[in-house]
Amino acid sequence: MTLTANWSYPAAIRFGAGRIAELADACTQSGISKPLLVTDKGLASLPITEQALDILRKAGLDAAMFSEVDPNPNEKNLSAGIAAYNDGGHDGVIAFGGGSGLDLGKCVAFMAGQTRPVWDFEDIGDWWTRADADAIAPIIAVPTTAGTGSEVGRAGVLTNSETHEKKIIFHPKMLPAAVICDPELTVGMPKPITAGTGLDAFAHCVEAFSSPHYHPMSQGIALEGMRLVIENLPRAYEDGTDIEARAHMMSAAAMGATAFQKGLGAIHAMSHPIGAHFNTHHGTTNAVCMPAVLDLNAPKIAERFERAAGYLGIDGGFKGFRAFVDRFNDQLGVPKGLAALGVTEDTIPDLVRGAIKDPSCGGNPVELTEENLTALFKAAM
Numbered sequence: 001m002t003l004t005a006n007w008s009y010p011a012a013i014r015f016g017a018g019r020i021a022e023l024a025d026a027c028t029q030s031g032i033s034k035p036l037l038v039t040d041k042g043l044a045s046l047p048i049t050e051q052a053l054d055i056l057r058k059a060g061l062d063a064a065m066f067s068e069v070d071p072n073p074n075e076k077n078l079s080a081g082i083a084a085y086n087d088g089g090h091d092g093v094i095a096f097g098g099g100s101g102l103d104l105g106k107c108v109a110f111m112a113g114q115t116r117p118v119w120d121f122e123d124i125g126d127w128w129t130r131a132d133a134d135a136i137a138p139i140i141a142v143p144t145t146a147g148t149g150s151e152v153g154r155a156g157v158l159t160n161s162e163t164h165e166k167k168i169i170f171h172p173k174m175l176p177a178a179v180i181c182d183p184e185l186t187v188g189m190p191k192p193i194t195a196g197t198g199l200d201a202f203a204h205c206v207e208a209f210s211s212p213h214y215h216p217m218s219q220g221i222a223l224e225g226m227r228l229v230i231e232n233l234p235r236a237y238e239d240g241t242d243i244e245a246r247a248h249m250m251s252a253a254a255m256g257a258t259a260f261q262k263g264l265g266a267i268h269a270m271s272h273p274i275g276a277h278f279n280t281h282h283g284t285t286n287a288v289c290m291p292a293v294l295d296l297n298a299p300k301i302a303e304r305f306e307r308a309a310g311y312l313g314i315d316g317g318f319k320g321f322r323a324f325v326d327r328f329n330d331q332l333g334v335p336k337g338l339a340a341l342g343v344t345e346d347t348i349p350d351l352v353r354g355a356i357k358d359p360s361c362g363g364n365p366v367e368l369t370e371e372n373l374t375a376l377f378k379a380a381m
Contacts, residue, residue, distance in 0.1 A: 147197025149257020200283025263363020
């Protein structure tokens with residue numbers, strides 16, 4: 001089977017090995033002649049980033065790079081990115097990398113022409129209507145990991161460095177104009193990042209599938225996304241050059257982010273404040289939190305996982321799925337609890353306060369309270 005295609009849902013996606021070669025054409029099609037490539041510090045000096053810049057320059061595009069992006073990007077990174085964009089006279093953004101580069105790149109394109117502070121556009125009610133939609137620059141998204149799915153999302157996650165809170169910044173026009181999903185870009189990911197990003201995609205699918213909200217399309221996408229991760233993440237982890245497994249994981253990442261329009265839940269409500277306080281890897285944190293959250297939600301989700309388990313090739317219904325998650329984490333080298341990520345017991349009250357305010361709470365099957373969140377954090381330690 002040839003894993004190459006053009007998709008128009010949920011964005012215009014050019015999918016397939018080697019399609020980074022089409023980056024300049026994607027810019028031209030989106031009306032970008034002077035792109036700012038936004039990526040993280042770790043990617044800035046790697047060959048795949050230089051390759052992307054070479055493609056742009058050889059096509060006559062006046063490209064520049066901004067890479068002052070932290071693993072959990074914040075408003076200081078955003079201000080520096082906006083300055084680079086405006087000072088350079090750019091007319092579009094290439095968001096390049098994992099979740100941090102993609103999210104910050106999208107936020108730079110969104111905020112470069114706005115006059116209000118970024119926190120005025122948090123994903124609350126209709127706050128997005130405060131933005132000047134005509135001032136939002138076009139975005140090309142190029143994921144280099146297979147996890148976050150931010151390339152097909154209409155939001156970016158930004159950490160408030162003063163309050164240590166992760167905020168979701170939303171606008172419909174933050175959906176990239178074009179996406180290039182080239183699995184060859186993910187071949188160089190080390191094992192821990194392959195595992196962590198892949199388990200992020202898995203968490204997106206699991207939480208979307210668990211959410212009580214009505215969205216049958218997302219439900220189906222989440223189920224198939226889980227299957228792709230279960231069958232392909234161990235392959236990509238063991239052999240980073242397995243391009244077929246890398247391609248299926250790139251699809252699963254986009255599927256997870258598409259599916260969670262149905263909702264996220266306690267895994268992400270916990271992971272967001274942990275990441276903001278301890279700067280942990282988001283996907284790895286999700287994986288550590290998942291077993292405890294599945295236990296909490298069991299009374300509400302067991303029946304749907306009874307049906308799903310067979311499709312996923314797992315015996316034993318929900319209990320079999322729950323046991324599989326522990327084995328899957330072990331197989332992929334996930335730490336055994338939040339303490340191993342540096343989380344300390346004394347911070348649990350602060351983490352609970354952050355979690356209870358997180359918008360992900362609304363999609364959890366069991367209503368979240370300070371009491372059960374405290375128990376969750378303790379169980380996950």
